[in-house]
Amino acid sequence: MVELTADGVEAGYGHVQALRGVSVSVSTHGIVSVLGANGAGKTTLLKAIAGLVEPSSGKILYRGIDITKERPDRIVRHGIALVPEGRGILTRMTVLDNLRMGAYCRSDGNINGDIEEMFNRFPILRERQGRYAGTLSGGQRQMLSIARALMSRPSLLLLDEPSMGLAPKAASAVFAMICEIHARGTAVLLVEQNAVQALKISAYAYVLESGAGVLQGSAEDLLKDRAIQKSYL
Amino acid sequence: MLAQQLINGITLGGIYAVVALGYTMVFGVLDIINMAHGEVVMFGAFAGMLLASGLGAPLWAVFAGAVIAAGALGYLLELLSLRPLRRRRVTAKLAPLISTIGVSILLENVALKLFGPGNHPFKTPLSDMKFSLAGVDIYLVQMVILGISLMLAAALYLWLYRTKEGLSLRAVAEDSEIASILGVNIDRAITITVVTASMAGGAAGVLIGMAYSNVSTQMGVSIGLKGLAIIIFGGMGSVGGAVAGGLILGLAETLIAAYWDSGYRDAAAFFIITLVLLVRPQGLFGRDAAAMRH
Numbered sequence A: 001m002v003e004l005t006a007d008g009v010e011a012g013y014g015h016v017q018a019l020r021g022v023s024v025s026v027s028t029h030g031i032v033s034v035l036g037a038n039g040a041g042k043t044t045l046l047k048a049i050a051g052l053v054e055p056s057s058g059k060i061l062y063r064g065i066d067i068t069k070e071r072p073d074r075i076v077r078h079g080i081a082l083v084p085e086g087r088g089i090l091t092r093m094t095v096l097d098n099l100r101m102g103a104y105c106r107s108d109g110n111i112n113g114d115i116e117e118m119f120n121r122f123p124i125l126r127e128r129q130g131r132y133a134g135t136l137s138g139g140q141r142q143m144l145s146i147a148r149a150l151m152s153r154p155s156l157l158l159l160d161e162p163s164m165g166l167a168p169k170a171a172s173a174v175f176a177m178i179c180e181i182h183a184r185g186t187a188v189l190l191v192e193q194n195a196v197q198a199l200k201i202s203a204y205a206y207v208l209e210s211g212a213g214v215l216q217g218s219a220e221d222l223l224k225d226r227a228i229q230k231s232y233l
Numbered sequence B: 001m002l003a004q005q006l007i008n009g010i011t012l013g014g015i016y017a018v019v020a021l022g023y024t025m026v027f028g029v030l031d032i033i034n035m036a037h038g039e040v041v042m043f044g045a046f047a048g049m050l051l052a053s054g055l056g057a058p059l060w061a062v063f064a065g066a067v068i069a070a071g072a073l074g075y076l077l078e079l080l081s082l083r084p085l086r087r088r089r090v091t092a093k094l095a096p097l098i099s100t101i102g103v104s105i106l107l108e109n110v111a112l113k114l115f116g117p118g119n120h121p122f123k124t125p126l127s128d129m130k131f132s133l134a135g136v137d138i139y140l141v142q143m144v145i146l147g148i149s150l151m152l153a154a155a156l157y158l159w160l161y162r163t164k165e166g167l168s169l170r171a172v173a174e175d176s177e178i179a180s181i182l183g184v185n186i187d188r189a190i191t192i193t194v195v196t197a198s199m200a201g202g203a204a205g206v207l208i209g210m211a212y213s214n215v216s217t218q219m220g221v222s223i224g225l226k227g228l229a230i231i232i233f234g235g236m237g238s239v240g241g242a243v244a245g246g247l248i249l250g251l252a253e254t255l256i257a258a259y260w261d262s263g264y265r266d267a268a269a270f271f272i273i274t275l276v277l278l279v280r281p282q283g284l285f286g287r288d289a290a291a292m293r294h
Helices: A042-050 A072-078 A095-102 A111-121 A123-127 A138-150 A168-183 A195-201 A219-224 A226-231 B002-030 B037-054 B059-087 B094-115 B140-162 B164-174 B176-181 B186-212 B219-234 B239-259 B262-279
Strands: A002-013 A016-027 A031-035 A057-062 A080-083 A156-160 A187-192 A202-209 A212-218 B130-133 B136-139
Touching: A002 A042, A002 A187, A016 A031, A016 A042, A016 A057, A016 A187, A016 A202, A016 A212, A031 A042, A031 A168, A031 A195, A042 A072, A042 A080, A042 A156, A042 A187, A072 A080, A072 B176, A080 A138, A095 A111, A095 A138, A095 B164, A111 A123, A111 A138, A123 A138, A138 A156, A138 A168, A168 A187, A168 A195, A187 A195, A195 A202, A195 A219, A202 A219, A212 A219, A219 A226, B002 B037, B002 B136, B002 B140, B002 B164, B002 B186, B002 B219, B002 B239, B037 B059, B037 B094, B037 B186, B037 B219, B059 B094, B059 B186, B094 B219, B136 B140, B140 B164, B140 B186, B140 B239, B164 B176, B164 B186, B176 B186, B186 B219, B219 B239, B219 B262, B239 B262
Parallel strands: A031 A187, A031 A202, A080 A156, A156 A187
Antiparallel strands: A002 A016, A002 A057, A202 A212, B130 B136
16 A cells, blocks of 8 residues: 655755655555665655655645645644654653653553564663663664664654664664665665665665666665666665 | 841742743744843733732732733744744844843834833732741742742743653754744744743743842843843753752852942852853753854
8 A cells, every 4th residue: 555655856955955756655564665875855855755755846745644744743743754864863862751752642551562663673772761872872872763763653664774873784684674664664765875785675765866766676686676776786 | 047048049039040041942942042132031021010000910910911011022033033934934043142131222212102111019928028947038929939930941841851741842952943944933933932932031031029028120131141141041941050050050149239338239140150251162961062053
């Protein structure tokens, strides 16, 4: 089932046009990746979907609902959670408070149960629950950031460069975690510079260059593609 | 003599603490110093004065009236002088600061026009009630001031650190963009912060009126400077720092006036600040300087 479609999205900061008509589609069948060099517009695309950047034109539909001009706090309530670039954890709050903030948009009674589940999936977070999140290592911060996003019980998870700055072992753990999240039924849109690892776990991928889509196809095809291998792999 | 001065000092410190809490909350969430806070305190004091001296209202009604008036003023301050700047995506921190300076000048002059110059007596039923305890005179007003200050500080602390609302405000204080993707309506959070800080300011205005038995339209300036001094001293954005800083300044001023020279009273605040900034620039309870934002 198609979860999200972005159609001809243009967006920018002031006079800088970061996206020049980008279209992507994300379904529950398989992880979708967006690849590209620094400054290609990958982060802006995720910010536009999450509501942090307002597109100047184009349309973003989530399960048929137009969310193009929605505020970020409303979009997360539709079921879209963003794991931002650089993790975006709240360093002056405890690990536990970060997880509680992840459930801020919920009002059901299962929040403590979900925190317990996150502690089971990420045992290091249980151990560090009372510590300030700023004391965590890079890999632990990424785990916390993902766990916090899951606390909103999203049906679509947006991940912005989750492997950035991580040692290979920690990066592999993060990719394995993303696969597991997807296997449990959450649609995933993954932005990565680490193209090989991203394509290995994805079903479909888009390649952005200077704010525009230049290539798209199944991850399998892209992995074999000569041009891709030359520029990104 | 010393016991008497300590009680006077703690009472004054309690008032300072409540004033500083208003500054520290707004600074914590918005990263700006609300230069109009002293005038919001002043308006709260005048609302209380009108109810107490004019209508002879009971103490609870005096507080309620002052808190409501100051809260409404805080709402207008956010709606008319802060929000429009955010809408236009003005990123310079100087813009909202200057905007609040403008509001403070406006409020002081409106008050002058409305209430007239000079001191206005602030009479409460408690004004002259006192009792003696081991040779120390304690005014009932002092007990009320101290009790209400501590209650307000404790309530604010519990609200910020034990409730979901407080959790979200602390998240906005650290990173409003991250807070927004987690579901926090930023405009609402800022409005709640400014209104709550202003309501505390209204209560502080009544406490000042009770302590000095009169109010004036210029009181906002001096009380504002003291409040600023305290949050620099205690650590910008820190609740504990505001309370400790307020108490220390209140005690220092009272003791200096009693044992040295009352002319140096107002110098105490700025002497302490200079000392603190030299030894511990982030303030007593502040985050380390490297982590402090600008």
